[in-house]
Amino acid sequence: MSTAIERFDDKARGTFGQIGQTEVYEGELLRHRVYTRFLHWMVALFFFLALFTGFGIYMPWLFRWFTPIFGGGPLSREMHPWFGLGFVIFFGLQALNWIKPMMWTAADTKWMRNLTKIVGGQEKMEPTDTGFFNGGQKMQFWEIVSGCVVYLITGMILWFGASVFGRWAVAVSYVLHDVSALIMLGGIFIHIYLSTIGQSGTFQAMIRGAVGEAWAWTFHPAWYKQVTGRDPVQACEEARRKASAR
Amino acid sequence: MSDRKTLQIKQISGHSGPAAGFDMQRDYDVCKLVDTTICIGCKACEVACVEWNDMPFTPTTFDNTYQTMPSTSHSFWNLIKFNEFQREDGTVQWLMRKDQCMHCADPGCLRACPADGAIVQYTNGIVDFQQENCIGCEFCVSGCPFDIPKFNPATKKVYKCTLCSDRVGQGLEPACIKACPTGCLKFGSKDDMKFIAEERAKQLRENFGFEKAGVYDPQSIGGTHVVYVLHDAENPERYGGLPRNPVIPWSYTVWKWLFKPVLGTFALFGLLGVLMHYVTVGPRRPQPEPPIKEREG
Numbered sequence: 001m002s003t004a005i006e007r008f009d010d011k012a013r014g015t016f017g018q019i020g021q022t023e024v025y026e027g028e029l030l031r032h033r034v035y036t037r038f039l040h041w042m043v044a045l046f047f048f049l050a051l052f053t054g055f056g057i058y059m060p061w062l063f064r065w066f067t068p069i070f071g072g073g074p075l076s077r078e079m080h081p082w083f084g085l086g087f088v089i090f091f092g093l094q095a096l097n098w099i100k101p102m103m104w105t106a107a108d109t110k111w112m113r114n115l116t117k118i119v120g121g122q123e124k125m126e127p128t129d130t131g132f133f134n135g136g137q138k139m140q141f142w143e144i145v146s147g148c149v150v151y152l153i154t155g156m157i158l159w160f161g162a163s164v165f166g167r168w169a170v171a172v173s174y175v176l177h178d179v180s181a182l183i184m185l186g187g188i189f190i191h192i193y194l195s196t197i198g199q200s201g202t203f204q205a206m207i208r209g210a211v212g213e214a215w216a217w218t219f220h221p222a223w224y225k226q227v228t229g230r231d232p233v234q235a236c237e238e239a240r241r242k243a244s245a246r
Numbered sequence: 247m248s249d250r251k252t253l254q255i256k257q258i259s260g261h262s263g264p265a266a267g268f269d270m271q272r273d274y275d276v277c278k279l280v281d282t283t284i285c286i287g288c289k290a291c292e293v294a295c296v297e298w299n300d301m302p303f304t305p306t307t308f309d310n311t312y313q314t315m316p317s318t319s320h321s322f323w324n325l326i327k328f329n330e331f332q333r334e335d336g337t338v339q340w341l342m343r344k345d346q347c348m349h350c351a352d353p354g355c356l357r358a359c360p361a362d363g364a365i366v367q368y369t370n371g372i373v374d375f376q377q378e379n380c381i382g383c384e385f386c387v388s389g390c391p392f393d394i395p396k397f398n399p400a401t402k403k404v405y406k407c408t409l410c411s412d413r414v415g416q417g418l419e420p421a422c423i424k425a426c427p428t429g430c431l432k433f434g435s436k437d438d439m440k441f442i443a444e445e446r447a448k449q450l451r452e453n454f455g456f457e458k459a460g461v462y463d464p465q466s467i468g469g470t471h472v473v474y475v476l477h478d479a480e481n482p483e484r485y486g487g488l489p490r491n492p493v494i495p496w497s498y499t500v501w502k503w504l505f506k507p508v509l510g511t512f513a514l515f516g517l518l519g520v521l522m523h524y525v526t527v528g529p530r531r532p533q534p535e536p537p538i539k540e541r542e543g
Binding site for chain 1: 259261360361362380381382385387388389393396397402496497498502506507509510512513520523524527528530531532533534535536537
């Protein structure tokens, strides 16, 4: 089973590597391949399409603001499930692509305990055992995986309605679908913040696919060590000495 | 003489604030009285409904009863439900109930509807669907305790009995009332209909031996603008699934009108939170950073 997923992922990565390219300059490391980036932006596109069509239907106070974006209420309602389906499909592929680096480890549990320090800005460098993804990223990933399952099940019930699934199934799905959306809405603010202005040098990882070495040893030291073979703390100290010598 | 109360809107689905002109006229509620004890199952009301509303011929479905079809549909809003109830002594009681929109005082369909103006409640109690504003989400179907709104897959809109708001607005009685040959159906103000219904129920209890006879006007949804006189008001389920205690799901009351706006606002605080994090704590930068010259706090 797992080898079948690996074969599928390898083939997709290979195909997309031929279609596009990732240029890694001197002093940079390859972070996200073409396939990963493609999936990420397809997920983002469908997420926002589903979010805005959903907003119109979410609350009557938002109805008049958001439904005209998609040509009115009936079209919003018609398109929302399809956008949602696109989101679930592309995120499903991303989940297969990322299933290995997203596996939870003891380092992640440690990272989560350290969360207040990181949010408070007391820790300049990540702990040395932070790998390709940190605990927060993994938590968001698994939240979206479970969110997609909730979306898919409750979404199907809401899509085909009470005339197929019965009154109470719709009433319950209505609440669960909203809860999932609210959690993801809160998560997307943090995700966009940290990947743009909140953590310098992160955005290019999903755009060009490459990150600076200093970014790598600061935020994902264990990954840095894995790909370069150098010790992240030493590398950082070396850079500091070079900078002060200048 | 036209009835201005049918033109006066009381509540609008998916719409914040009161409806313009509300509370400007003397109040009276219209009401349809269905006395199931004198219904003979002639289906004249079914025909009158189809005729007046210009609905197409719908093929009937034979299910070993006299019922025209299993349930109402988007082009068949008025259905006599035929139920055979076997009493303890083995004799059979044939129960006939005219099934249609109950025009609830607290309409579950209207509460569930997210589309501005798709469902309106007039001050006289009539709950009416405005198909041009309907988005076809079918939440009303789930909000209704009586399984009344019906989705038309061809138009992707939901339809139901209008209590002939077009006729009532012109001072006429609904078409079904006009067609009824036995006096089983009556139309008037809610107070009058409730009075007649209670009198009839009392008569059934005292003179005809129906000890449990009573009026069906469920208070769990604030009462309805269609009331029934039943031989056995303690067991309304026997009349083709009339709920004893109709309820609107929690999803369309507390969740939709309280938690949704509150939690939505909380989500916006998330946006404020990350902004404030940026201006107070500040971003994280790849190390080494330039040496710190000065530091506040």
